[in-house]
Amino acid sequence: xxxKPRAAASTTKTGAQIVVDTLIEEGVDTMFGYxxxxxxxxxxxxxxxPINFIVPRHEQGGCHMADAYARVSGKVGVVVATxxxxxxxxxxxxxxxxxxxxxxxxxxxxxxxxxxxNDAFQEADTTGITRPVTKYNCIVEDVKDLARTIxxxxxxxxxxxxxxxxxxxxxxxxxxxxxxxxxxxxxxxxYRVRTEGHARQISTAAKAINKSQQPVLYxxxxxxxxxxxxxxxALAEKANLPVTxxxxxxxxxxxxxxxxxxxxxxxxxxxxxxxxxECDLLIAVGARFDDRVTGKIAAFAPNAxxxxxxxxxxxxxxxxxxxxxxxxxxxxxxxxxxxxxxHHERKKWFDKIADWKKKFPFRYDLDSKTIKPQYVIDExxxxxxxxxxxxxxxxxxxxxxxxxxxxxxxxxxxxSGGLGTMGFGLPAAIGAQIADPKATVVDIDGDHSFxxxxxxxxxxxxxxxPIKVCILNNGYMGMVRQWQELFYGKRYSxxxxxxxxxxxxxxxxxxxxxxxxxxxxxxxxxxxxxAQKKPCVVDFKVDREENVWPMVPSGKSLNxxxxxxxxxxxx
Amino acid sequence: xxxxxxxxxxxxxxxLAHIAGMFAARAFNIDSLVVGRTEDPKLSRMTIxxxxxxxxxxxxxxxxxxxxxxxxxxxxxxxxxxxxxxMLVSVVAPPEKRPEIVSLVEMFRGKVVDIGQxxxxxxVSGPESKIxxxxxxxxxxxxxxxARTGTIAMPRxxxxxxxxxxxx
Numbered sequence: 001x002x003x004k005p006r007a008a009a010s011t012t013k014t015g016a017q018i019v020v021d022t023l024i025e026e027g028v029d030t031m032f033g034y035x036x037x038x039x040x041x042x043x044x045x046x047x048x049x050p051i052n053f054i055v056p057r058h059e060q061g062g063c064h065m066a067d068a069y070a071r072v073s074g075k076v077g078v079v080v081a082t083x084x085x086x087x088x089x090x091x092x093x094x095x096x097x098x099x100x101x102x103x104x105x106x107x108x109x110x111x112x113x114x115x116x117x118n119d120a121f122q123e124a125d126t127t128g129i130t131r132p133v134t135k136y137n138c139i140v141e142d143v144k145d146l147a148r149t150i151x152x153x154x155x156x157x158x159x160x161x162x163x164x165x166x167x168x169x170x171x172x173x174x175x176x177x178x179x180x181x182x183x184x185x186x187x188x189x190x191y192r193v194r195t196e197g198h199a200r201q202i203s204t205a206a207k208a209i210n211k212s213q214q215p216v217l218y219x220x221x222x223x224x225x226x227x228x229x230x231x232x233x234a235l236a237e238k239a240n241l242p243v244t245x246x247x248x249x250x251x252x253x254x255x256x257x258x259x260x261x262x263x264x265x266x267x268x269x270x271x272x273x274x275x276x277x278e279c280d281l282l283i284a285v286g287a288r289f290d291d292r293v294t295g296k297i298a299a300f301a302p303n304a305x306x307x308x309x310x311x312x313x314x315x316x317x318x319x320x321x322x323x324x325x326x327x328x329x330x331x332x333x334x335x336x337x338x339x340x341x342x343h344h345e346r347k348k349w350f351d352k353i354a355d356w357k358k359k360f361p362f363r364y365d366l367d368s369k370t371i372k373p374q375y376v377i378d379e380x381x382x383x384x385x386x387x388x389x390x391x392x393x394x395x396x397x398x399x400x401x402x403x404x405x406x407x408x409x410x411x412x413x414x415x416s417g418g419l420g421t422m423g424f425g426l427p428a429a430i431g432a433q434i435a436d437p438k439a440t441v442v443d444i445d446g447d448h449s450f451x452x453x454x455x456x457x458x459x460x461x462x463x464x465x466p467i468k469v470c471i472l473n474n475g476y477m478g479m480v481r482q483w484q485e486l487f488y489g490k491r492y493s494x495x496x497x498x499x500x501x502x503x504x505x506x507x508x509x510x511x512x513x514x515x516x517x518x519x520x521x522x523x524x525x526x527x528x529x530x531a532q533k534k535p536c537v538v539d540f541k542v543d544r545e546e547n548v549w550p551m552v553p554s555g556k557s558l559n560x561x562x563x564x565x566x567x568x569x570x571x
Numbered sequence: 572x573x574x575x576x577x578x579x580x581x582x583x584x585x586x587l588a589h590i591a592g593m594f595a596a597r598a599f600n601i602d603s604l605v606v607g608r609t610e611d612p613k614l615s616r617m618t619i620x621x622x623x624x625x626x627x628x629x630x631x632x633x634x635x636x637x638x639x640x641x642x643x644x645x646x647x648x649x650x651x652x653x654x655x656x657x658m659l660v661s662v663v664a665p666p667e668k669r670p671e672i673v674s675l676v677e678m679f680r681g682k683v684v685d686i687g688q689x690x691x692x693x694x695v696s697g698p699e700s701k702i703x704x705x706x707x708x709x710x711x712x713x714x715x716x717x718a719r720t721g722t723i724a725m726p727r728x729x730x731x732x733x734x735x736x737x738x739x
Contacts, residue, residue: 127585132596136639138585156639189613190581190642314633317626 015143015174016041019107020049022150028078030054030069030434032062036082037122038109038171054434054463057455059086061427063093064453067102068414068431072389072439074227076103076158077431083109084122087168088129092421095133097164099418100248101225103157104164105150106134112172113141126168135163141170143178152186160193161312162225193311197328197336205283205307205324206340209239212281212305214349217241218264218293221248221417222286222310223330224410229253231334232285239341242353244272246287247398248417251407256386261353262362262406265293266552267399270360270567273550273558275353276301285309286330289319290418299557309333360550362403363570370543371519373397373472377404379526380442380470388412388440391428393449394420395479397472399548401444423452429467430460440468440530447473447499454505460535461510468529469537471502474544482547486562506537517541573602574628575647575654575724578617581640582608589638590617599623599631603721614642618723647724654724657696659684660706663713664691672712679705690715 013021019042023031030052035043046053056062059081066077077097081090087108097104111120127137136156140149146169153165209215223232229252236243236259243253244261253260264272276282282304287293294300297319308315308322309330316325326333364374377400380388386406391414392398398415407413414432416424429443450471460467472478477495484492503513512532516525516539529538549563580586587606594601602620609616621631628646636644647654664672669691676683676693679701685692695705699722706717 128588131585131589131592141584188639190638190640312637314630314637316633318630321626 033080059089064427065431068428072435103162137166139168195329197333220287226330228331271356393425397446502539511535661715
């Protein structure tokens with residue numbers, strides 16, 4: 001394992017000082033977190049540290065900020081919380097990062113070692129609670145293990161299939177003193193990452209690609225995590241392959257290019273879903289055959305041979321049987337794979353895809369008198385020239401963002417895919433803007449998603465972050481309402497909440513607030529919003545019962561999409 | 572089908588919780604799980620009996636290997652191994668039945684380890700099927716209680732394949 005340059009370790013330091021010094025050695029310059037009793041020693045050392053420290057209004061918000069910071073910057077996000085309630089409030093954020101394989105290091109305070117297990121004030125079994133939602137966690141009970149454990153945490157979080165690592169730090173360890181007496185290397189006998197793909201498997205995969213008449217590349221967040229977009233593009237161009245992306249994979253291949261099939265799955269494009277169902281070779285890269293992607297698993301890509309390139313061996317053949325597995329780093333493997341592939345025209349296949357694209361594009365009613373939510377996104381996409389960083393809530397807002405914003409670069413769409421965490425959008429926009437201060441950051445959110453974490457608007461105001469929050473306000477928990485409409489006889493059980501006036505709310509918190517209820521006002525309001533230098537919230541009063549189409553109902557196969565007739569009538 | 576999986580794990584706090592938690596979270600069924608020290612004080616060995624088809628057990632193996640403090644995982648299926656359980660069983664044994672029971676114990680190469688007024692405590696070790704057979708043989712006398720360790724196993728070095736009982 002590589003050793004990083006580190007400061008002379010000859011002086012006696014407290015545990016808290018060791019934490020801060022080790023974080024700085026790991027290259028941390030930005031952190032998110034919330035103070036509390038048992039983390040006082042740590043925050044005392046952070047007082048003088050050269051670290052940009054962002055305090056959220058709730059630990060969950062802080063964790064999502066660190067997560068989005070990691071997604072945008074490619075670095076490890078760091079979040080701190082106190083014991084008990086502080087640590088418990090991280091759980092949703094950790095689970096979000098864990099499901100989407102985002103590198104995070106969470107530091108939590110813990111009560112004094114001798115009190116652990118005694119139900120002390122603000123005590124919770126943090127490692128017990130967070131074990132299933134982290135890649136790894138541990139408690140440090142001896143100050144001499146502290147620096148090493150932190151280094152190990154960064155290593156585990158940022159290598160292999162990335163993920164969150166939590167370190168629980170009892171307050172007595174944070175104040176005890178220790179003089180390191182030599183190098184303290186990482187000691188992880190059970191943690192090995194295979195990055196280099198098996199050469200014979202790669203050449204088998206290349207042959208399968210060369211032989212294929214109807215191939216599809218199906219790529220996920222792993223390509224973005226591995227910074228392999230360039231290599232993906234090279235392979236798709238050289239071998240002439242259409243590319244479909246998962247929600248988390250969007251942006252890994254430029255969606256404005258003709259070979260892009262956009263997103264697949266439950267609310268994916270009809271052309272991607274048809275192509276996957278009819279392909280003879282599916283080349284999965286950094287994707288995990290999630291149920292929202294595959295639909296009915298037994299009927300998924302029935303005629304296809306499957307190549308699966310993934311860093312996580314446990315992902316291979318977990319949900320579908322894979323014919324040619326290649327375990328390793330996507331960047332290296334795609335580069336090697338591209339060497340072995342030939343260009344084939346595959347005219348019939350591309351013609352077929354072009355027909356589907358012509359017949360079933362993503363569409364909405366352009367002549368509607370109401371503001372269609374898709375129209376707002378269309379407008380944002382064209383005014384930001386496909387270049388904004390887009391964060392989302394979860395539900396219809398997220399699916400429309402994925403369908404109607406055409407992403408051109410990786411790390412542009414920041415969304416909670418696996419866990420589907422409502423309330424992710426606003427704190428994610430804050431984390432994204434901190435990671436990339438020059439970028440235009442737009443949170444495309446739902447009213448109910450926004451309600452969950454809107455307290456973080458105060459954080460954005462405090463740091464004067466020019467994030468743009470677009471609430472697609474239909475007054476419903478839209479996606480759940482859609483399911484109730486389709487599958488529960490329009491019985492809208494508890495999907496309606498009384499909302500505040502979001503523009504007033506934004507102004508009360510010190511942000512800019514606007515409301516749009518006329519379709520004609522959308523373009524100029526979007527323009528005005530994008531020009532703001534302060535946090536800005538726009539309440540778009542959108543069509544209340546618009547649905548996301550197409551839709552593969554739960555348990556159906558990908559080609560059994562609902563709503564295609566509705567889309568066809570819109571021509 | 573039953574699979575015997577052997578995992579070398581780091582001997583430190585929380586490891587059992589990491590592994591037990593993974594099994595619970597992924598809805599894998601454990602038949603038995605035994606943890607004990609090894610020749611290396613830094614490592615423990617877990618022997619886990621899992622029931623499932625090959626695909627499920629393959630996932631178990633991979634998910635186990637993914638747990639950070641797990642150093643090495645082996646699935647012993649199809650390999651020549653020696654597998655053993657240890658059982659303590661308390662059998663109802665009135666004085667007139669004791670000679671019968673003791674001869675049964677001898678047949679199974681067990682040991683009487685405690686004598687009570689109404690019961691005998693017997694120690695038997697061997698492959699699981701032998702332990703099961705002994706329990707069945709004792710049933711007519713009445714079984715008060717049973718404590719079993721679960722299976723531990725090691726691969727054989729000998730080239731010739733033994734049967735399921737580990738006999739050559």
